[in-house]
Amino acid sequence: MFQLISQARIFSPKDTGVKDILIADEKIAAVEEPGKIKIEGLEVKKIDGSGLVVLPGFIDPHVHILGGGGEGGPATRAPEIRVEDCALAGVTTVIGCLGTDSITRHVSSLLAKARALEIEGLNAWIYAGAYNLPTPTITGSVRSDLVLIDKIIGAGEIALSDHRSSQPTYEEFLQLVAECRVGGMLGGKAGIAHFHLGDGNRGLDYLFRMIKETEIPATQVIPTHTSRNRTLFKQAMEWIKLGGFIDLTTGPEPQGAEELSVVEALNQIKAANLPLSRVTVSSDSNGSLPVFNEKGELIGLTVANQRDFLRTFQQIWREHILSRQEAIQVFSTNAAGFYKLSGKGKVETGFEADLLLINEAAELQYVFSRGKALIEKGQLKVKGTFSTIQ
Ligand SMILES: [Zn+2]
Numbered sequence: 001m002f003q004l005i006s007q008a009r010i011f012s013p014k015d016t017g018v019k020d021i022l023i024a025d026e027k028i029a030a031v032e033e034p035g036k037i038k039i040e041g042l043e044v045k046k047i048d049g050s051g052l053v054v055l056p057g058f059i060d061p062h063v064h065i066l067g068g069g070g071e072g073g074p075a076t077r078a079p080e081i082r083v084e085d086c087a088l089a090g091v092t093t094v095i096g097c098l099g100t101d102s103i104t105r106h107v108s109s110l111l112a113k114a115r116a117l118e119i120e121g122l123n124a125w126i127y128a129g130a131y132n133l134p135t136p137t138i139t140g141s142v143r144s145d146l147v148l149i150d151k152i153i154g155a156g157e158i159a160l161s162d163h164r165s166s167q168p169t170y171e172e173f174l175q176l177v178a179e180c181r182v183g184g185m186l187g188g189k190a191g192i193a194h195f196h197l198g199d200g201n202r203g204l205d206y207l208f209r210m211i212k213e214t215e216i217p218a219t220q221v222i223p224t225h226t227s228r229n230r231t232l233f234k235q236a237m238e239w240i241k242l243g244g245f246i247d248l249t250t251g252p253e254p255q256g257a258e259e260l261s262v263v264e265a266l267n268q269i270k271a272a273n274l275p276l277s278r279v280t281v282s283s284d285s286n287g288s289l290p291v292f293n294e295k296g297e298l299i300g301l302t303v304a305n306q307r308d309f310l311r312t313f314q315q316i317w318r319e320h321i322l323s324r325q326e327a328i329q330v331f332s333t334n335a336a337g338f339y340k341l342s343g344k345g346k347v348e349t350g351f352e353a354d355l356l357l358i359n360e361a362a363e364l365q366y367v368f369s370r371g372k373a374l375i376e377k378g379q380l381k382v383k384g385t386f387s388t389i390q
Contacts, residue, residue, distance in 0.1 A: 001025060002042055003371065007034050008049025008357060012347040013056065013328035021054065023353040026370040031349055049357060052365055055328050056345050057092025057354030059335040060309060062157065062194070062224055062247060062282035065096035065124065066105055066113045069288030071164070071298060077101065078303045080113060081286045083120040083384040087374035089283070089306035090313070090364050092354040093123040093336075093344055097157045097194070099287055100164050102130030107138050107145070107152075114151050121372050121382050123344070123354065127156035127194055132166035133176055142176065146183030146191055153339055154192035155180050157224065160206060161232075162198020173206045174214065181220050190340040193221045194247075197232060204235040211242060218244035222338070224282060225249045227260040237272060245278045245338055250312040251289065251304055262312050263321055266330070276326050280335045283309035310364075317362040 003023040010016045010031065022030040022037050030037055069078035086094060096114050098105050107128050114124035128145040129135035135158060137145045145152045155176060159165035168176075177193045184191015197203065204223055211218050218239070224247035226236035236246045248262045260268070262281060269279060284304040291300035309331075316327045336345025343352040357366035367375035374382040 001371070002039060002044040003047060004037060004039070004044050005047045005049040005054065005355075005357070008052050008054045010347055011053060011055045011324050011328055013325045013333050015324060021049075021347070021355070023368070023371050026352055028347065028349055028351050028353050031347065047357075047366065052357045052359060054347055055356050055358070056332045056336075056347050056351075057356055057367065057369060058090045058309070058313070059093040059332045059341065059345060060086075060091045060283050060285065060306065061095040061280055061335045061339060062249070062284055063094040063096055063306075064099055064284070064286040065094060065117060065126075066098070066110050067286050068099035068101070069301070069303070070101040070104065071288060072301050074104075076288060076301050077104070078286050078288045081117075082387070083117055083122055083374075083382055084380060084387060085285070085306055086117075086122055087367050087369075087380060087382050088364075089310040090356045090367055091283075091306055091309065092367065092369040092374075093341065094125075095153065095339065096124060096126040098130040098136070099157065100131045100159070102132055102136045105130070107136050111138065111149065111151055116385070120384050121369050121374055123352075123369065125151050125153045125339070125341070127154050128152050129155040129158055131157065131159035131164060131196065133158060133168040133172045135176065141183075142179040143183035143186070146180070146189055147187040153189045153341075154184070154194055156192070156194025157196040158193065159196045159198065160223075161200030161202040162196065163200070165198065170206055170209060174210060177210065177216055177220055181216055190338065191220065192339060195221060195223045197223045197225050197228070199229055199232070203232050204239055207239060207244070208242075211244075218242055219338070222247050222280070225284070227262065227265040229258040230260065233260055233265060233268070237269065237274060240269065240274045240278050245280065245334075247280045247282050249282060249284045250308045251284065252302075252308060255291075263315060266316070266322060270322070276322065276330055277334055279330050280338065281309070281312070281330055285309070314362040
């Protein structure tokens, strides 16, 4: 099936001006000057892109696709994500993770959920593991999961500096990263070790020690939730300076003065002249957002969602917090490169047709995932297998 998007302003993420895009089945077959693409004898669906901006679909590298939570007992296990939730947020690619609960949730069910999302129209990969070390896998080790299971591209989210972590020793931490590195090499994957950071004083200490004492490069790992308090964020800025990548978690507005919003964090990174090319953003969607008191007791619970992910992008876009190109890199292109998701994160010939068409107000008009329209003229088109949305 052919689709032709005409007269749209393209950010590839680079601003390449107004162009036409030909989609052939799941791929971008051509990006050309307006009017140049001519097709005869074949049916072509035409999409008027005038006045709209085209950018690569968002990549959300930390999603509890199976549901997270459970920290307040069985009734607090968060629900699974639906393909509609992702489409409505412009997210065309997710990387799924487990969380605190590695007893009633399993990497194999995470894999099944990723496959289901892909059948329903998304792109999905997963991490082996959960909060604890040693961490659960499908085949017995992170290394063999990376080599043998196509959808596993790293290990995560492994908890550090958090009262819910397994209090891993530095050696245990290092072994996990080494498993990721070698497994990634053998499996032709990025093999990223993705770390959940809590509010604990140890912060990123293990990561700093790793690059000081071992041969493992900073880019083998990424810490997330790095703007949850100011001390940790300071370390995160230092980590970028040393060549590392960090992930920021979108969410509701910060609770208290210690937490930085994604916008504030990005502003600080920019003001410090640090490369935004080493920053990704994720939603933590369908994880629970537990609220603890000073004693570490759970006093409340909400569920994270991807609406905050889109809302954050829209704010950055509308208020010009970053340049257009930088905003797209942070929400898509950087993650594609870091996690080695080939064919993702760019609007270029040969790349997969994961595309967003947005209007002036950064509202989603079209969402394409592998050439399939999940949203068309602002209306949700995709339906999950058990969808209740009419
Ligand atoms: Zn987390």
